[in-house]
Amino acid sequence: MSVPILTCLTFLPLAGGLLLIFLPRDRVREARATALVFSLAALALALVVYARFDGATGAAQFVERAPWLGRGLNYHIGVDGLSLFLVLLTAFLTPVALLSSWRAVTDRVREFSFFMLLLETGVVGVFVSLNLFLFYVFWEAMLIPMYFLIGIWGGRRRVYATTKFVLFTMFGSLLMLVGIFVLYARANPTAAGPSLAFQDLYRLTLPPGVQTWLFLAFALAFAIKVPLFPLHTWLPDAHVEAPTAGSVLLAAVLLKMGAYGFLRLGLPLFPDAARTFLPALSVLAVIGIIYGGLMALVQKDMKSLVAYSSVSHMGLIMLALFALNFESTEGALFQMVNHGLSTGALFLCVGVLYERGHTRLIADYGGVGRRMPVFSAVFLIAMLSSMGLPGLNGFVGEVLCLFGVLAANKVLAALAVTTTVLSAAYLLWLFRRVMHGPALSERVLGLKDMDARERLVLVPVVALMFWLGLFPGTVLRKMDASVARYLELVRTKPAARTVASAAVRPVTPPPQSSGAATIVGSAMAEEGR
């Protein structure tokens, strides 16, 4: 491990961005190529990490530590089964998003590429951080590129949308910052001073009152990011106004940061307080599922339809996370990746259509399927993946989530199942209105099918959907040990953790490890019958 591979992966995009600053302004093609090359290099590194990742242990791997500011504010990164696939997803979707904006973004391309690369560094940084301070730095820093991406290259109401996005997110994260100060003040002084490393914070014993306040502060920040109903109002605005590439990354990875925050910090740091609030949060998640689905049904704009479907799907992911059992947690993690792929693909498809028709209103289309057969097929697959059709990735995730929730609470599970009905309804209806029927306008008659570049963008995404749907084990197997370790953390009281975590360290794959795969297997067999 002489090469600091995770550091390279995290900061390679930033290096590319700094290189771009010194490129002359009119070198548009060079700017695009540079950004693409650097993001592809990061993807290659991410694949190396995936290949070398050892699924047998739940501990963080590829760990790198370096002193930074001292007194616990150190550079400390690594990946485990919880973050590995989110890192991969980010590394995969950034070049896809860059490539998708080849024609859509023609104004200030250098700056656009610069901010995209900055965003990648910020998001990957959030996922690999193992120190709370470092986590927060990345968490906040990644707002800046997103702010510019929406604000400069967005739609008509971009300034309103981007300001709302930043202020909403900052509101939560500043209160979380106060929470971090409290944790920092209480961090056990080890031999080397206070420590903000996650592993040390997990062992902290906090009085119940403090835990409650801290949990609320952290949960607010993460719930806004997810977003959990009723804190979701920034999301439709941001999504509708963002450029396609921005929407893709926003939906696919930025929202996951909120869920990841719960997973990494909110629940394991304050398990007692979390247990108190979980029922309420679960109810909010269910409301989000149904509300998002119903809202999606009535949208006239394709992008806001996909945005509300995101609210609905993230609700299911959160509900599964809050169920706190093995299946639901694996399902939530798996579904995070799925949602990234399928929603990302849907946004890409809307982008393809928008580039041609210059409108996102559903009513302006109709009969597109005949003019653009390849596009129609891709759109269909993305939709079916989002709906959770067996054979595609969404099915595996949804089933795991719902099974897990069912084991925890039957009523909530029954309500959550509506997601399958609702998503089928709004997506199929969308498909019918856009793709079928007579071509209503001149606009549709002149549509050309996807060109080679657009296929290059979407085909890998579609291929991944099939891969994950048919071979979910490739992902689930690498998560098992980490998920078991995480559940151990959430279930045991912090006081007992010094012992527990020492015992857990040489993790043997837990007995449930094959459980998730078995459930999926039997469920698929049932479908087959």
Next chain:
Amino acid sequence: MTGLLAVSPLLAVAFGALAVILLEAFARPKKAGGLGYLSVAFLAMAAVLGVRSWGRDYSGFGGQVVLDRTAVLLVVAIAVAGVFVALMSLRYLPRRGMDRGEYYALLLFAVTGMMIMVSTTSLLVVFLGLEVLSVASYALAGLRKDDPKSVEAAVKYFLMGSFAGAFLVFGLALLYGAAGGLEFGRVWGELGSAAPGPRTALWAGMAMVVAGFGFKLALAPFHMWAPDVYEGAPTPVTAFFTVGPKLAGLAVLLRFLEPLGRGDGARPILFWLVWAVAALTMVLGNLGALRQTNLKRLLAYSSIAHSGYILVAVLAADGAGLLFYLAAYLFMTAGAFAVLIAVEGEGADGGEIDGLAGLGRTHPWLAAMFSVFLLSLAGFPPTAGFLAKFYVFSAAVRRGHVVLVVIAVLASLVSVYYYLRVVVVMYMREPGAAAVEVDRENPALDLVLFLCLVGVIQLGVWPGNLLVLIRQAAAALF
């Protein structure tokens, strides 16, 4: 001999001021630019003299002047601020028809006053320095004799400053009467042993001193004069007002009020007064900035808000955090004002925010640097502003001031809105008819911009040695 060494940096600056005046009077140069460079040289000399006395803790004049590590850091920071202001003024003065040597002399006198303030532990000497600073400041504010706004600023500043001075003197009198001396330690020591009567006089005296400082530093609710004065004064002078006096004054407040923040037990009324001043300053400063359409006024209110954040460090008795915040504040505010001077160009003072429309397209570098300074002022990582807030607020939480910190972060959420509004105008609006005329060929200003940018980013990402120095200084502070 060590007495002379203890005052060597400020002697250098004072000599510089005298030299500039004499040269102006007798050599009668056509342009004052040369005198500007001369001032920079003297300021640099003061900084070098300061650095050379690092760790020697010179003191003199019966212990009235102390050049400890904290003083050295502050002296160097003040000298740097002076250099920045002098470099910003080099092209600005001739453009506005006020290319006179006395500007630099006044600047150097003001710097001398600040250096006096930070290198002492006696309130009387602090007052001495403060008055030297103030008199020079009144003159600086009114330097544009033909501009009614500038004259108004000078008069307002003078009246308010004298008023504050009266408060201070009265407070000092009470303290002297009750404690028999004006050294910080003596005043606080007397407080522990004095009978109820003198003790009341001591508390009242301290409250008066704090109020006087509140006026001078534009802390709420004594801040009303500040936006008008800051708007009316010539822009480099405004830059100086928002940076210099705050560096010196807040550092003095920390030294003086340190026992107040350190006390863990019962908190005296004075503590809650300062607490309320800090909270009010943060809230009113930020809310005031929300409505501004003028860049100079916006930055004026923002500087008020930042004094509030720094007061939090005073309340937490966090010397290291305060020094770090001051360093970060120096770079980001000076940088923002340097941009302001660049976009004012040949035009009138005090550009409107809307005038920046499309700057991101017409002058990408300038807009990018301004964005970095604004993001740092707003406290985004990885800039100096974030780390400064992190240190100060986390120290405050460690002392148990959670409510104050919650107010502080919510106030800074408000600040995010108005700082970003400037960024919106620069990047998300097309250049309009009212576009600014940008000053391009100004190497001195470019140097300031560059140094501030390096400072803001370096302090935010890798403060390394400075952090070590600051911690050493703060450890020896008390």
